[in-house]
Amino acid sequence: MRTVLFTICLMLLLSGCSEISQTSEEKTVKEIGEKELIVTFLDVDQGDATLLQTKDSTVLIDAGRHDRDEVVSLLKEAGVTEIDLFVELTHMRDHIGQVAQVLAEFPVAEVWMSGDDHTTRTFERAIQAIADSVADYYEPRAGEEFEIGSLTIEVINPTELTGDFHEGAIGLRMVHGEIAWLFMADIEKEIELELVDNGVNLQADVIKLGHHGSSTSSEEAFLRKVDPMYAVYSAGADNEYGHPHREVIERIDRLNLEWYGTDLHGSIQMISDGSSISIHTENNQQSALNEDVPSDSCININEASIDELTMIVHIGEERAQQLIDMRPITNLNELTDINGIGDGRLSEIIEEELACLKN
Incomplete structure (x- = not known):
């Protein structure tokens, strides 16, 4: 079983720019190259699940909704046979819904959670599944840095737990070669602005927008600090919450970001060699929010x-x-x-x- 190597150090600033190309086509399973990172934002409806694969490591971030069951099959389609690191960024049921199924199907070396407590049945099932597994368990904190294969993982949140699940959600900055990826879970604007004020290294080429593209996240000052080329959100088609919120899409449009959403594009696969990214989507959609958000989406x-x-x-x-x-x-x-x-x-x-x- 692979282990996750743990070190604590100062975050490193990345320099240089990357030339990024894109295509749109159906996702296909491919052999992973020696220097490749494949990041797949899985289409799990109004939930979250992201798979990161290199030649020598597999990381799963979140496990979809509690009332669905597609995550295991999607992982099998991607060629997953074991998972080195399984991160649950938040305890919300649209992130931890299928933890038990994943742990029952795949050998998992290590599981991360924030350490916040919850009383929902979904959370209790997830905790019991972790306890019943042979996986190691860890609660990461801001400022820690880890290496797993060719990936460097920087923890940007939480510094401490407050009892607020949004404030305590795990935020990660992943670095592979010259390309950085930012995963914001359900972190909201108050914490985003704290990260900016505290001088945390947020620069990323790709950002997974917080809270399904909700207006509670993705403040403009924060996005400018991240300075991404691509933004991705996960949301279900015609979801009852109106995600992504129109003001967030308008904001990222003003910043001239290329953006993708699972409600429109299906699963979104980004393949990087450490200096460039190619993008492949299930569905060929070019724009979102063609209709007004329905007034009853509340x-x-x-x-x-x-x-x-x-x-x-x-x-x-x-x-x-x-x-x-x-x-x-x-x-x-x-x-x-x-x-x-x-x-x-x-x-x-x-x-x-x-x-x-x-x-």
């Missing part, structure tokens, strides 16, 4: 589950439970009765246009 706070409520900015599991205990709610202004929700945070909840009241 979370009804009088009916939503705890997991659904935690999709709302500033609403963690504890606040979600307080909200449920307050039902029925007749006006969004009543959310200021929740501990930690003041006028400022209420304004941001309303501006997000995700929380709503329905009869």
Whole structure:
């Protein structure tokens, strides 16, 4: 069994530019070259799962939704037989939904999670599956750096746990040759701006946008610091949350970024030799948000589950439970009765246009 080598060091600045080419075609399984990295953003509907493969290592980031079962078959189609590192960036059920199936099907050397606790059945099943496996377990923290095969993995978040799952989500910067990749999980704009203010090395050629392209993430100042050439989001077609949010797409368009989404392009495969990237997609789509986001794409706070409520900015599991205990709610202004929700945070909840009241 391969092991993940662990070192702690200062983050390194990358220099130089990369010439990047692209094509659009159906994804095909191919033999991995000696110097290649294949990154596949798997189409798992309104969930997350990303596969990174080199000649000498396999890394899986997240495992799709709890109410679907495609991850194992997609990994087999990609030629996966074992996994060196399995990272769950956040405890949300659209990221950890199929952890148990993956661990049951493939030998896994090491599993990473943030260390945040959760009480959902999906989380409990995932934890039990990890405990029942032979995989090593680790909780990474910002500032740590790891090497696995030809990949360097820099942890940019969290520094510490606060009990807020978005704040505690794992953020990773992956480096392969001269190309860097940034994975932002469900990290929201407050943490993004902290990373910018703290001088963390965020430069990346490809960014996996936070929170499915939600307006709670991908602040312009943050994106300018990352300075990517490509942006990718994972979302289900016609999803009820309206992801990706129009303002995020407009923002990345203003920054002249080439972008891809699994709702439009299906699984997105990027193949890098360490200095260039070629892009292959299942579906040949060139633009998104051709129609307005439907007005009913919101979370009804009088009916939503705890997991659904935690999709709302500033609403963690504890606040979600307080909200449920307050039902029925007749006006969004009543959310200021929740501990930690003041006028400022209420304004941001309303501006997000995700929380709503329905009869």
